[in-house]
Amino acid sequence: MFRYSIINHCRWSVLSSLISRHSSKNYSPTLKKNFDKKTFDYFYTRRLKIFHDNQQQMSNHIRTHLESLLKTSSIITNLNDLNTRNTMKNFSQTLTIEQFNDLLFFAYEHNIKLDFLIKRLIECLIPMNKITSSNLFIEFINLLVLHQQKYYDYQTKNPNKILENLISSFEFNLTDEQIKNISLVDLSLLCSAMYRLQMPLKNQNLLDYIGQYLINDEKKKILSAVDKQNFIKILTLSNYGNISIANSLTNRFNQSFEQHRKLKLNTFSYEIVRMTMRIGIYLLTFRFYSKDFFHNCLKLIEFESNSSSTLYRAKDMIQIMNTLIYMGYIRKNNTKYMNLIYVHDKMKQFEQKPERLVDVLAPLAMIGEFPEDLLEKLFTKENLNQLLESRVKEKLFFISQSHKLLCSPQRPYLDQMYLDSLPRHLYGSWEIEKRKRPYFSLVMQRLLECVPNRYYVKSAFTLKHFKSPDIIIHLNTNQQPQIIPNETKKSLQSFDKNEDNGSMYALEVLCEEELCANDPLRPLGLFYAKARQLQKLNYIPVIIYPSDSLHQVKTKEEIFKWIVKRAQATELLLN
Known part of the structure; x- marks a missing residue:
């Protein structure tokens, strides 16, 4: 089980940006409205069965209970009056979860969105030691979504801790037997609703139950694409990584893909493509590498590129390719993908x-x-003034600095004034990085033991837009350490390897989060990007794994030979 993600390494792609781009707010209003109606109809029908399909009896039952609770026969008027920032505090009654659900159910049925009053209703809920039925909990979560609740406040962006604690208490009160009795439909609705609330599940048994559905589906093939998406989304949000789940998802997809290939069908359904994107995000979040799955994802992009018209959403195809890049599967330009990007650009996407x-x-x-045309379109004064989020500024910084280094433009896309305005955390932190990679200090200490003084070894953020530190050492052709040239030591920029017979080595001490979880000798995409940019500056990149034993090599001669040999292995890795 993996309880961490790669936010720090592939920091642009995972939770913060993925969630914001692929959450429910991106559904079209029509799709969202239809989905909400179907969801409400489902719970309406289930309630109706309790009353033997007698709608009038059910309506009278709910109305009688609410009139008693609110102490008025004008329920609709009363709810509308209470549903404002200034009046919601006037509600003072305590509530059971059954009464809470009845209130929200009645309000939604009568087209009343209790977006303000719900905050007060949650405060008035009576704590529960146990939930009598999982149905209550699942209906409760979905009613919150229907009334447009979110974990994060739209305006302040502050988390709703009261809501979080309430849902957690209900969730943890579910017994193992109740969890096992949750139907597939209910489980899918629960996962969808929790994701739309942007709240992770925390009950380990519930997460295991969801994960087992995905594992079993490889052979049973009972899950729809929508069910799979709902399960994958909530497991990703809940930071629940499991290699068996990843293998089942990719194996099942590869089987379907191969069937399409045999039938010479070059198109997939819209939901299958969205599910593919979701599987990719799951693999990326937990750093699971799947060569066959990534190969088929690339084929899917090529099919779309070869199509006479675009079949799928631009954001889905972009995210699929981004996953391939971040995972290190794609390391050079793909013409088919670029053609597709230009098609989307012409369509004003x-x-x-x-x-x-x-x-x-x-x-x-x-x-x-x-x-260059897309870069010019992005780096306008208007866009730079609009793109104020820290994560977006970090990407802009990366793009501009990488372009400056690799393309040597007449002027960079970001001027010095803009760079000076960037928050300092975008440049990396020694404290954070050394804590992430404890082996860095061991390597540095061992190298210092092998040289006369600190002028021979340097630790620095050579490329500030990568945020990961380097250990720089200068070796001559006899593999003996040399003093690092003054101009290089000061700026650690381009090194002229023709000045002498030596070479400048940049040791990249990786942490676990920069490697594939199921293939710990395979670095992620950002390593390949940094290594190639170091090569552009005439440094020789040397990959150092967290499990390496360089610090245990006995003699300094063997140390330097080890570095040169590993540099050669790194070169093969890059090719």
Whole structure:
């Protein structure tokens, strides 16, 4: 089980940006409205069965209970009056979860969205030691969604801790037996609703139950594409990584893909493509590498590129390719993908959407691809004034600095004034990085033991837009350490390897989060990007794994031979 993600390494792609781009707010209003109606109809029908399909009896039952609770026969008027910032505090009664659900159910049925009053109702809920039925909990979560609740406040962006604690208490009160009795439909609705609330599940048994559905589906094939998406989304949000789940998802997809290939069908359904994107995000979040799945994802992009008209959403195809780049599967430009990007550009998919353009160009910069027309479209004064989020500024910084280094433009896209205004955390932190990679200090200490003084070994953030530190050492042709030239030591920029017979080595001490979880000798995409940019500056990159034993090598001669040999292995890795 993996309880951490790669936010720090592939910091542009995972939770913060993915969630914001692929959450429910991106559904079209019509699709969202239809989905909400179907959801309400489902719970309406289930309630109706309790009353033997007698609608009048059910309506009278709910109305009688609410009139008693609210102490008025004018329920609709009363709810509308209470549903404002100034009046919601006037509600003072305590509530059971059954009464809470009845209130929300009645209000939604009568087209009343209790967006303000719900906050007060939650405060008035009576704590529960146990939930009598999982149905109550699942209906409760979905009613919150229907009334447009979110974990984060739209305006302040502050988390709703009261809501979080309430849901957690209900969730943890579910017994193992109740969890096992949750139907597939209910489980899918629960996962969808929790994701739309942007709240992770925390009950380990519930997460295991969801994960087992995905594992079993490889052979049973009972899950729809929508069910799979709902399960994958909530497991990703809940930071629940499991290699068995990843294998089942990719195996099942590869089987379907191969069937399409045999039938010579070059198109997939819309939901299958969205599910593919979701599987990719799951693999990326937990750093699971799947060569066959990534190969088929690339084929899917090529099918779309070869099509006479675009079949799928631009954001889905972009995210699939970004996953391939971030995972290190794609390391150089792909013509088919670039053709597809230009098709989307002609269709104005990036018009008034500079953030989406950033999400395209940052991964492309990792593989050394810089479409100048799109860069010009992005780096306008208007866009720079609009793109104020820290994560977006970090991407802009990366794109501009990478372009400056690899393309040597007459002027960089970001001027010095803009760079000076960037928050300092974008440049990396020694404290954070050394804590992430404890082996860094061991390597540095061992190298210092092998040289006369600190002028021979240097630790620095050579490329500030990568945020990961380097250990620089200068070896001559006899593999003996040399003093690092003054001009290099001061700025650690381009090193002229023709000045003498030596070479400048940049040791990249990786942490676990920069490697594939299921293939710990395979670095992620950002390493390849940095290594190639170091080569552009005439440094020789040397990959150092967390499990390496360089610090245990006995003699200094063997140490330097080890570095040269590993540099050669790194070169093969890059090719």
